[in-house]
Amino acid sequence: xxxxxxxxxxxxxxxxxxxxxxxxxxxxxxxxxxxxxxxxxxxxxxxxxxxxxxxxxxxxxxxxxxxxxxxxxxxxxxxxxxxxxxxxxxxxxxxxxxxxxxxxxxxxxxxxxxxxxxxxxxxxxxxxxxxxxxxxxxxxxxxxxxxxxxxxxxxxxxxxxxxxxxxxxxxxxxxxxxxxxxxxxxxxxxxxxxxxxxxxxxxxxxxxxxxxxxxxxxxxxxxxxxxxxxxxxxxxxxxxxxxxxxxxxxxxxxxxxxxxxxxxxxxxxxxxxxxxxxxxxxxxxxxxxxxxxxxxxxxxxxxxxxxxxxxxxxxxxxxxxxxxxxxxxxxxxxxxxxxxxxxxxxxxxxxxxxxxxxxxxxxxxxxxxxxxxxxxxxxxxxxxxxxxxxxxxxxxxxxxxxxxxxxxxxxxxxxxxxxxxxxxxxxxxxxxxxxxxxxxxxxxxxxxxxxxxxxxxxxxxxxxxxxxxxxxxxxxxxxxxxxxxxxxxxxxxxxxxxxxxxxxxxxxxxxxxxxxxxxxxx
Numbered sequence: 001x002x003x004x005x006x007x008x009x010x011x012x013x014x015x016x017x018x019x020x021x022x023x024x025x026x027x028x029x030x031x032x033x034x035x036x037x038x039x040x041x042x043x044x045x046x047x048x049x050x051x052x053x054x055x056x057x058x059x060x061x062x063x064x065x066x067x068x069x070x071x072x073x074x075x076x077x078x079x080x081x082x083x084x085x086x087x088x089x090x091x092x093x094x095x096x097x098x099x100x101x102x103x104x105x106x107x108x109x110x111x112x113x114x115x116x117x118x119x120x121x122x123x124x125x126x127x128x129x130x131x132x133x134x135x136x137x138x139x140x141x142x143x144x145x146x147x148x149x150x151x152x153x154x155x156x157x158x159x160x161x162x163x164x165x166x167x168x169x170x171x172x173x174x175x176x177x178x179x180x181x182x183x184x185x186x187x188x189x190x191x192x193x194x195x196x197x198x199x200x201x202x203x204x205x206x207x208x209x210x211x212x213x214x215x216x217x218x219x220x221x222x223x224x225x226x227x228x229x230x231x232x233x234x235x236x237x238x239x240x241x242x243x244x245x246x247x248x249x250x251x252x253x254x255x256x257x258x259x260x261x262x263x264x265x266x267x268x269x270x271x272x273x274x275x276x277x278x279x280x281x282x283x284x285x286x287x288x289x290x291x292x293x294x295x296x297x298x299x300x301x302x303x304x305x306x307x308x309x310x311x312x313x314x315x316x317x318x319x320x321x322x323x324x325x326x327x328x329x330x331x332x333x334x335x336x337x338x339x340x341x342x343x344x345x346x347x348x349x350x351x352x353x354x355x356x357x358x359x360x361x362x363x364x365x366x367x368x369x370x371x372x373x374x375x376x377x378x379x380x381x382x383x384x385x386x387x388x389x390x391x392x393x394x395x396x397x398x399x400x401x402x403x404x405x406x407x408x409x410x411x412x413x414x415x416x417x418x419x420x421x422x423x424x425x426x427x428x429x430x431x432x433x434x435x436x437x438x439x440x441x442x443x444x445x446x447x448x449x450x451x452x453x454x455x456x457x458x459x460x461x462x463x464x465x466x467x468x469x470x471x472x473x474x475x476x477x478x479x480x481x482x483x484x485x486x487x488x489x490x491x492x493x494x495x496x497x498x499x500x501x502x503x504x505x506x507x508x509x510x511x512x513x514x515x516x517x518x519x520x521x522x
Contacts, residue, residue: 042147042155044071047089050145050157054117058109058433063101067138069093077146081402085149086158095139102132104487106313109431112481113392116161117433119144122476122484130487159401159436227256227465230267230279234260237390237482238280238449241311244478248468265295271452272302278453278465282314284424286450287496306500308451308462309469309507310493312485315391315428315446316348318408320384321377328356328408335364337373337385348447349386351422355414371395378404388447390482392434400435407435407442418445426494448494449482459502466506
């Protein structure tokens with residue numbers, strides 16, 4: 001056999017080997033496709049059916065129709081708690097309203113709950129109007145549906161709430177030489193305390209310094225800025241709302257700043273002593289500050305406090321495990337967390353229990369905060385907990401998606417008794433779909449978050465501020481679920497102290513404009 005024939009044979013063998021390899025590869029792919037065919041990612045039709053079913057479950061009276069939906073792709077997620085594989089499918093959709101609906105109404109499915117229902121962020125839904133939507137309006141949605149694989153390797157739709165990244169808060173300052181002269185002796189004391197007293201001594205120094213820094217910031221703000229807004233804990237709803245208001249105020253020439261606080265009680269005190277111009281204050285706390293009762297008893301009444309407007313509701317939510325009690329009466333004798341000792345939540349929780357003839361001695365009470373109480377509930381340390389917070393609360397959304405919790409409703413008789421005997425409490429309904437897996441409404445009561453200032457505020461400044469709050473801020477874009485519920489229609493709901501005359505005049509004008517069919521603030 002000559003070399004030429006050998007060469008041709010080698011070439012033929014190479015080609016045959018290459019063809020065979022390709023054949024094997026194709027065959028293996030076909031086999032894999034066959035074996036995994038039943039677990040192929042859900043297609044566009046399946047995704048649309050899931051979205052349609054969820055909309056129908058949330059709205060007994062149909063509200064949204066799917067005009068179009070396009071599947072974009074999918075990606076794997078971490079396994080479920082039981083190890084089952086999960087994946088998320090992304091879509092774009094166009095939804096059409098079949099009737100008028102105000103997503104900002106206090107008894108409506110608000111934008112945050114709607115976003116969770118559709119697997120979107122609030123910013124992923126375009127078209128929600130704070131003044132209310134009309135039949136024929138369209139919502140553009142960038143959403144998702146999560147699936148988990150069952151034992152038969154089928155993809156089944158499941159509830160999922162992605163974790164929310166916390167934002168870092170930066171604070172910088174340039175110390176002058178004079179300030180350093182004052183700071184150095186403090187640091188010297190910090191470093192030279194006796195070892196036997198080190199922990200207690202340094203804690204005292206740190207506490208005093210923290211209070212001093214806060215007072216310095218507030219006095220500088222009052223000196224340099226026209227409006228100082230007392231907000232709440234960093235990253236909370238009060239903080240988000242305050243920052244959005246400040247951002248708009250600065251953009252229209254009303255110089256403003258927001259200061260981080262511990263919440264309503266501190267905010268009311270800051271407004272009382274004029275360290276802040278306005279503050280976000282829970283309505284029952286505002287009443288106590290005005291009357292000089294509760295945590296303000298040692299300070300006496302503050303008759304100059306005025307409400308500028310009611311902002312959003314904070315419903316009472318009684319949270320239990322999915323297999324837990326179904327009524328408030330069944331809490332008797334159980335381990336129930338009522339909220340932190342000095343919080344407004346605790347007082348309201350006791351009033352709710354009293355409406356059912358249950359005293360604190362009839363339960364095993366504890367005093368955690370909402371986040372800690374939620375963890376204790378899931379771990380079995382407690383049987384239920386009360387929280388007074390804007391709904392849907394993010395940490396409760398995640399637990400509801402894991403089928404770990406549900407809410408206990410209040411009876412009509414209890415709601416009537418509570419709201420008749422307490423001017424700070426108002427009836428509130430959590431619509432179906434507020435939390436993942438919640439397929440029925442949850443009647444309850446709640447308080448209102450108020451914008452509070454002083455009677456000495458000029459009418460012009462009040463009007464300018466309210467125009468921004470009630471018509472100029474896109475709270476959805478700012479990431480505030482609570483802010484999206486701010487509306488002039490609810491601006492007097494839950495008001496417990498006198499209203500500033502400038503605010504009263506503004507809301508009367510808005511009411512008249514609505515009656516005339518004009519386009520007032522929402």
